[in-house]
Amino acid sequence: MTAEAMSRKFNIDTVANAEATPGQDLPWAALGLTESEYRRIGEILGRRPTGAELAMYSVMWSEHCSYKSSKVHLRQFGDKVTDAMKEHLLVGIGENAGVVDIGDGWAVTFKVESHNHPSFVEPYQGAATGVGGIVRDIISMGARPVAVMDPLRFGAIDHPDTARLVHGIVAGIGGYGNSLGLPNIGGEVVFDAVYQGNPLVNALAVGVLRHEDIRLANASGTGNRVVLFGARTGGDGIGGASVLASESFDSSKPSKRPAVQVGDPFAEKVLIECCLELFKASVVEGIQDLGAAGISCATSELASNGDGGMHVELTNVLLRDPSLTPGEILMSESQERMMAVVTPENVTAFEAIMDRWAVEYSWLGEVTDTGRLIIEWDGETIVDVDPRTVAHDGPVYERPYHRPSWLDRVQADAFDAEQPTDLRAAVLELMASPNMCSKDWVTDQFDRYVQGNTALAMPDDAGVVRVDEETGLGVAISTDANGRYSYLDPYEGARLALAEAYRNVATSGAEPLAVSDCLNFGSPEDPEVMWQFAETVRGLADACQELGVPVTGGNVSLYNQTGGVAVHPTPVVGVLGVFDDVARRTPSGWREDGQAIYLLGTTKDELDGSEWANLHGHLGGRPPALDLAAEKTLAAILVNCSRDGMIDAAHDLSEGGLAAVLSEMALRFGVGARIGLDELCERDRIDAFTALFSESQGRAVVAVPRSEEVRYNDMCTARNYPTLRIGVVDTENEALDLQGYFNLPLDQLREAHQGTLPRHFG
Amino acid sequence: MTSTSIETPLIGDLQSMTGNDDGPLAAVRVGVVTFPGSLDDRDAMRAIRLAGGSAVELWHGDHDLQEVDAVIIPGGFSYGDYLRAGAISRFAPLMEQITQAATGGADALPVLGICNGFQILTEAHLLPGSMIKNEHLHFLCRDQRLRVENADTHWTGEYWAGEEVVIPLKNQDGQFVADNRTLDELEGEGRVVFRYVGGNPNGSRRNIAGISNTAGNVVGLMPHPEHAVEAGFGPDSSARGEVGLRGGTDGLGIFTSVLRKLVG
Known part of the structure; x- marks a missing residue:
C-alpha cells in the first residue's frame, strides 16, 4: 500500500467503525437531513450510518430525488390513467423516461426536467448541464436523442440581473445542445418579476428507438459486471440534489456555486454515440445515467430494480481529483457518466467499443443476489445497506396544505381598466412587449437544422421532427405553461397549460398522444404553496383523463423561492403528438393570396390574467374558462384539416389573443391580410378590443384555400363547432388591415416585434 | 480497425445510403469523415444520396480512404473545438491520407470542408486563413444568402458565377480571417468561392464565406449546403424564387457538382 492510500484509509469510517462508535456525531443537518430522517436511517441499519452511507441516504432522500413531499399527490397520474390511455404506452412513469408507441415498430421517449437552482447560481453551466442531464435520461432508455426544447422563465426584462441570466442561460443551452448535434425545435421565453430570484430553466429532450431496443435501468443476473464509464468523477456538483435543489435560497448563506456541475458537451456527444453502439451490439443488460446523486443513485437504483444486490469496490472509480473522500465520490454529480451491467462474456466487446470512442471506463464490481448493496473502500466495507431503503423507501410526507387566504381577494379583483382608444397602438405595444415579442434573438443561438429532419421549429406552434425517412412518420412537441393563470387558480391553470400544449400540437396537424410535465413551485413547507401544488396535480391528472393523454414522466422542482417569495405555480406541460407523414404539417403563417381566414371557436370577455392585463400591471380575477370537450373537437378539426389538405396555415389562440395571432401569422412569411371584426363582434356580443385581446380558449385561426371552403365549413358544421370567416390573405399590401379600425404596415409591426430582445440584450 | 466495422446505430441505415437511381452518378463514391464530435456527418451522407451519388462512411482513425472518389469533412464540434476548432482533428490518421490525395493539381481528390470541416482544412493547410469567434460573440443560426463567385471549382460547376443561393449558416467561430496579402491573393486568383450577401453575419474579411485551393478541387465554406438539399x-426561402414551407434546396448543386465533375 502506498503512503497516500494508507493515509486516506486512515480516516475512512467503516461499517465496523460505525458499530464500534455508536455515539459518534455525523453532520446530518449539513447534508440536508432532518433529525427524524437521520433517526430513521439508524433504525433501518440497526446502527449509526457510516459517513458514506449517510452521504448516500442524504442525497437519495432529498426532495429532488425522493419526491418525498410530492409523491402522495403524483400518484394521481397513475391512478387516473384508463386502459384506453395506456394503449400507446410501452413504458410508463418510474423509468428514466416514458416510452410511447408511434407505430410501424417505432417508439419515442421524451421528458422535461428542471435545472432551475443551478442556473441561477451559475447560469451557463447550470443551463448547459440541464440539457446534458435530460439527454442522458433519453439515452438510458436505449433511444437516439433527436431534438431538444427549452421552456425558460426569467425575471423582469429590465432588471439589472436579468441580462446576466439571459446571456448565461441562453449561451449555456446553445453551447451544450449545439455541440451534441440536437436540433432545438421550440420552447418558451417568459419574463415576469416573480421569477427574479428564481429563473425557471426547464429542458425537454425527445429520443427515437425501435420497440425491441428499449433498455431499462436494472441490474439483473448474478455475477454480471458493473461498469462506470464516461467522464471521470470530480468534486463538482457535490450535494447538488440535496443542498441546492431541495432548499430555498437565502442571501445570508455562503455561495452554493461549488454545488453546480460543470459540463463537457464533447464528452457527452461521444457518450451518446458510444452508448448507441453498445445498444446495437447488445452488450449491456441494464444501463443508468448518472445525474442527481451520482453513484449513490445509480448503484442503489440499478440494484434494487434488479436482483437486489451489488458489490462495488469504490477505489476503482476513476477520479479527476484524487483527494475526494468516499462520501464525496458517492455524492458527486460530475456529468457525462453512465453505469452499465455487462455479462462476463460481453466484457471484451464492451471494452472494444469503449476503446474505439476513446471513452474511459472502470469495472466497479458485480451483481449479487444477497439483497445488499455492499461498497468497499480498498477492501473494507464502508456501505452495507438494503438498496431499496436508499432508492425507494425514502420518507413520504403528507405536508399540510390549505387554500391561501389571499386568493379570494385576488380572484375578486377582475381586470376592468379603461380600454385603449387607439387599437393600432395597442397591438404594437402588445407585440413589442417582453412576452409577446419575437424570440429570434434567443432561438437564433440554437441549431435547428442538424440531423436534417426538422419539419417545423420556432416560431411555429409546435416543433416537428421526422422519425422515418422512408414514410415521413414523425412527431410534434409543444410545451406550455401560464404561471399567471395558475396563480389565479392552480387547478384551472394546470388544465389550461395542458389544453394549450394539446391545442398547439393539433394545430401543427399532429394527433396528441402523451404528456410530460415539469412542476415548478415554491417551498412545500409553506402550506399555501403545497395547496397550489396539490391543486395543480389534481387539475392536470383530471384534464389528462378527459383528453385521453397519459403523463409518461416528468419532474418536480420545489423550493423555487428566494426569501419568503415563491414563484407563481408553473406547471410546464409538454405534449407529444404523432404524424403519419410530417409533409402534411401546418405552418403558423399564411402565404397564398386570396385564401380565406377563419376563426374557430367563440370569444368572450376574458381578460383576467391576460397578457394585456399583465402589460398594465394587473393580475387578478379568474383565468379563462376551459371546455375540454370543445378542445377535443377543435383538435380533431385541425388534425383532419391537415390530413385532408383543407388548410394551409393554422395558429392557436392563447396569450395575446387574436391580436397576437394575426400579427404572428402575417409576420411568419411577411404576407398581409384584410380582416373584418364586425361580424365577430356582433355574433359574440363583444367589442373590437375584446375581440383582439381576450384570451378565450378553444380557438384557432386557419387559412383556407378557396377550393376547400365548402368542405371546411361542412366539417365544422358536422362537428357543431363555431367558425367564422374574418378575412382574406392579401399579398398586394404588406400590411395587417383591420378594416374600419387601422392599417398596420408589416414593416412597422416587424420592427416593434423584433426590436425588443436585441435592445435589452443585443 | 476498418471503418466498415463502425456501426453507428441510426434512423435509416447508413450502409445503404446509395444513390436514388442506377444512373452513372450512383457509381461515384463520396466519403464522409466522422471525427469524435462530428455532428452533420449523416446530413452530408444524405445530401450525397439525394444528389444521386453513393455515400461512404469514413472513420478518422483509419488509414484507408476506401477508394472513394471525393471526400466531405462535415460540420460539428470535432474534439469539442478544444484548443482551437479543427486543431486536433487535423492530426487524425485519415487526414494525412486526405491531405496527400488532395494535393497535386486538378486531378487530385476533391475535398469539401463544411463549417468545422472548413476549419479542419485550414488547420491542415489545405486552405489558407483561419476562423475566429463571430464578432458578435454569439452562436448564430440563420438562413444566409450567398453569392457563388467562382463556378469553376469541382464543387460549384452546377452554378453560374454571380448566382445567389440561400443556405443555412450555424456556427460560433465563423469569422474568416487572413492577412491582406493572402486575401488579395485569394481574390486575384478567383479563389473566393462564396461571399455573404445581404449583411455579413460574423465579421468575415471581405464577406468571404468559402474559398478554394488553386486547383479548385479543395473547397471550404462555413454555411451548411447539406441543410438545403431536401x-x-x-x-x-430560395434565391431562385418562392418555395414551399422549408422548401429551399439551393445547396444541392454543390453535391451534384462534384458527382458530375467526376463522371466527366
Missing part, C-alpha cells in the same frame, strides 16, 4: 427540411 424540400420540406431546408430553409423557408
Whole structure:
C-alpha cells in the first residue's frame, strides 16, 4: 500500500467503525437531513450510518430525488390513467423516461426536467448541464436523442440581473445542445418579476428507438459486471440534489456555486454515440445515467430494480481529483457518466467499443443476489445497506396544505381598466412587449437544422421532427405553461397549460398522444404553496383523463423561492403528438393570396390574467374558462384539416389573443391580410378590443384555400363547432388591415416585434 | 480497425445510403469523415444520396480512404473545438491520407470542408486563413444568402458565377480571417468561392464565406449546403424564387457538382 492510500484509509469510517462508535456525531443537518430522517436511517441499519452511507441516504432522500413531499399527490397520474390511455404506452412513469408507441415498430421517449437552482447560481453551466442531464435520461432508455426544447422563465426584462441570466442561460443551452448535434425545435421565453430570484430553466429532450431496443435501468443476473464509464468523477456538483435543489435560497448563506456541475458537451456527444453502439451490439443488460446523486443513485437504483444486490469496490472509480473522500465520490454529480451491467462474456466487446470512442471506463464490481448493496473502500466495507431503503423507501410526507387566504381577494379583483382608444397602438405595444415579442434573438443561438429532419421549429406552434425517412412518420412537441393563470387558480391553470400544449400540437396537424410535465413551485413547507401544488396535480391528472393523454414522466422542482417569495405555480406541460407523414404539417403563417381566414371557436370577455392585463400591471380575477370537450373537437378539426389538405396555415389562440395571432401569422412569411371584426363582434356580443385581446380558449385561426371552403365549413358544421370567416390573405399590401379600425404596415409591426430582445440584450 | 466495422446505430441505415437511381452518378463514391464530435456527418451522407451519388462512411482513425472518389469533412464540434476548432482533428490518421490525395493539381481528390470541416482544412493547410469567434460573440443560426463567385471549382460547376443561393449558416467561430496579402491573393486568383450577401453575419474579411485551393478541387465554406438539399427540411426561402414551407434546396448543386465533375 502506498503512503497516500494508507493515509486516506486512515480516516475512512467503516461499517465496523460505525458499530464500534455508536455515539459518534455525523453532520446530518449539513447534508440536508432532518433529525427524524437521520433517526430513521439508524433504525433501518440497526446502527449509526457510516459517513458514506449517510452521504448516500442524504442525497437519495432529498426532495429532488425522493419526491418525498410530492409523491402522495403524483400518484394521481397513475391512478387516473384508463386502459384506453395506456394503449400507446410501452413504458410508463418510474423509468428514466416514458416510452410511447408511434407505430410501424417505432417508439419515442421524451421528458422535461428542471435545472432551475443551478442556473441561477451559475447560469451557463447550470443551463448547459440541464440539457446534458435530460439527454442522458433519453439515452438510458436505449433511444437516439433527436431534438431538444427549452421552456425558460426569467425575471423582469429590465432588471439589472436579468441580462446576466439571459446571456448565461441562453449561451449555456446553445453551447451544450449545439455541440451534441440536437436540433432545438421550440420552447418558451417568459419574463415576469416573480421569477427574479428564481429563473425557471426547464429542458425537454425527445429520443427515437425501435420497440425491441428499449433498455431499462436494472441490474439483473448474478455475477454480471458493473461498469462506470464516461467522464471521470470530480468534486463538482457535490450535494447538488440535496443542498441546492431541495432548499430555498437565502442571501445570508455562503455561495452554493461549488454545488453546480460543470459540463463537457464533447464528452457527452461521444457518450451518446458510444452508448448507441453498445445498444446495437447488445452488450449491456441494464444501463443508468448518472445525474442527481451520482453513484449513490445509480448503484442503489440499478440494484434494487434488479436482483437486489451489488458489490462495488469504490477505489476503482476513476477520479479527476484524487483527494475526494468516499462520501464525496458517492455524492458527486460530475456529468457525462453512465453505469452499465455487462455479462462476463460481453466484457471484451464492451471494452472494444469503449476503446474505439476513446471513452474511459472502470469495472466497479458485480451483481449479487444477497439483497445488499455492499461498497468497499480498498477492501473494507464502508456501505452495507438494503438498496431499496436508499432508492425507494425514502420518507413520504403528507405536508399540510390549505387554500391561501389571499386568493379570494385576488380572484375578486377582475381586470376592468379603461380600454385603449387607439387599437393600432395597442397591438404594437402588445407585440413589442417582453412576452409577446419575437424570440429570434434567443432561438437564433440554437441549431435547428442538424440531423436534417426538422419539419417545423420556432416560431411555429409546435416543433416537428421526422422519425422515418422512408414514410415521413414523425412527431410534434409543444410545451406550455401560464404561471399567471395558475396563480389565479392552480387547478384551472394546470388544465389550461395542458389544453394549450394539446391545442398547439393539433394545430401543427399532429394527433396528441402523451404528456410530460415539469412542476415548478415554491417551498412545500409553506402550506399555501403545497395547496397550489396539490391543486395543480389534481387539475392536470383530471384534464389528462378527459383528453385521453397519459403523463409518461416528468419532474418536480420545489423550493423555487428566494426569501419568503415563491414563484407563481408553473406547471410546464409538454405534449407529444404523432404524424403519419410530417409533409402534411401546418405552418403558423399564411402565404397564398386570396385564401380565406377563419376563426374557430367563440370569444368572450376574458381578460383576467391576460397578457394585456399583465402589460398594465394587473393580475387578478379568474383565468379563462376551459371546455375540454370543445378542445377535443377543435383538435380533431385541425388534425383532419391537415390530413385532408383543407388548410394551409393554422395558429392557436392563447396569450395575446387574436391580436397576437394575426400579427404572428402575417409576420411568419411577411404576407398581409384584410380582416373584418364586425361580424365577430356582433355574433359574440363583444367589442373590437375584446375581440383582439381576450384570451378565450378553444380557438384557432386557419387559412383556407378557396377550393376547400365548402368542405371546411361542412366539417365544422358536422362537428357543431363555431367558425367564422374574418378575412382574406392579401399579398398586394404588406400590411395587417383591420378594416374600419387601422392599417398596420408589416414593416412597422416587424420592427416593434423584433426590436425588443436585441435592445435589452443585443 | 476498418471503418466498415463502425456501426453507428441510426434512423435509416447508413450502409445503404446509395444513390436514388442506377444512373452513372450512383457509381461515384463520396466519403464522409466522422471525427469524435462530428455532428452533420449523416446530413452530408444524405445530401450525397439525394444528389444521386453513393455515400461512404469514413472513420478518422483509419488509414484507408476506401477508394472513394471525393471526400466531405462535415460540420460539428470535432474534439469539442478544444484548443482551437479543427486543431486536433487535423492530426487524425485519415487526414494525412486526405491531405496527400488532395494535393497535386486538378486531378487530385476533391475535398469539401463544411463549417468545422472548413476549419479542419485550414488547420491542415489545405486552405489558407483561419476562423475566429463571430464578432458578435454569439452562436448564430440563420438562413444566409450567398453569392457563388467562382463556378469553376469541382464543387460549384452546377452554378453560374454571380448566382445567389440561400443556405443555412450555424456556427460560433465563423469569422474568416487572413492577412491582406493572402486575401488579395485569394481574390486575384478567383479563389473566393462564396461571399455573404445581404449583411455579413460574423465579421468575415471581405464577406468571404468559402474559398478554394488553386486547383479548385479543395473547397471550404462555413454555411451548411447539406441543410438545403431536401424540400420540406431546408430553409423557408430560395434565391431562385418562392418555395414551399422549408422548401429551399439551393445547396444541392454543390453535391451534384462534384458527382458530375467526376463522371466527366
